[in-house]
Amino acid sequence: MAQANLLRIHPDNPQPKGIAQAVEIIRKGGLVIYPTDTIYGLGCDLHNARAVERLCQIRGFNPAKVHLSFICHDLTHISDYAKISTQTYKVMKKALPGPFTFVLEASSKVPKIGGKRKETVGIRIPDNNIALSIVRELGNxxxxxxxxxxxxxxxxxxxxxxxxxxxxxxxxxxIDGGYGNNVASTVVNCENDEFEVLRQGAGIIEDYL
Structure with missing residues (x-):
């Protein structure tokens, strides 16, 4: 495998050419490290099973047991991948984009990972123009x-x-989008509309309840 490129993209006004380059790599099954509003992430196409397998291998995860997040660019497609109540949707609409991962019941459209269908899915909409531009351009x-x-x-x-x-x-x-933070997102379990904090990170969920 050829050595990866280090691509500088402006964090506030991402150059379309750089975003297009990242998206093309993801579409071809590649793995991309990119900035978020919290820490740097390692991502690949949701629908490319081999890429997901490779991501798990790099991080030492068991694909059948791993909990991975979906990075979305807005709330539009969330109901495609998760079952969401009106109350949870209202809280997410207020809190996102932001430093939260919302754990929801997965829909049947969530692809199998490691041959297993996930019962829950973590949804993340980071407040970062590079991450949002990549996902918007990719289309999923x-x-x-x-x-x-x-x-x-x-x-x-x-x-x-x-x-x-x-x-x-x-x-x-x-992708070099400047220094990242060293505090991860706050993980909130939204099953049964209880908003239970599974990991306290950069976001304060109580501010949005």
Whole structure:
């Protein structure tokens, strides 16, 4: 496999050419590391089973057991992939785009991962123009996981050049959208409309309830 490119994209006004390059790689089954409003993510096409398998392999996940997030560009297609109540929708509409992952009951349209259909799905709409532009241009969500650091003190790598050094022989593209944060998204379980915080991260869900 050829070494990945490190592609600089402006975080506020992403260059269409750079976004198109990232989207083409994802469409062809490639893996892309990209910035979000929290930490950097590793993503691929939701519908490409081999790419999802490769993503799991890089991160050391068991595909049958893994919980991955769907990165969406807005709320339009969420009902395609998740069962959502009016109350949960209202909270998500207020909180997104933002640093949250909402765990919902998966619909039958969610592709099998590792030969197994997932019962729940994490939905994420990051407040980041690069991530949103990629998903909008692609036309469907990307499956994503966080970029973790091996350092026990620093859990997440924030410097895109260091991320590139580590992953350039494993992925197809690393996007440099500036330094990332080192606090992940807040994960909220919305099953039964209870809004249970599974992981406290950058977002405060109580502000939107």
């Amino acid at each position: 969500p990307i499956i994503s996981t966080s970029i973790h650091d091996d350092d026990e003190v620093i859990e997440y790598t924030t410097d895109p050049e260091l991320i590139y050094e580590k992953y350039r022989n494993l992925v197809d593209l690393v």
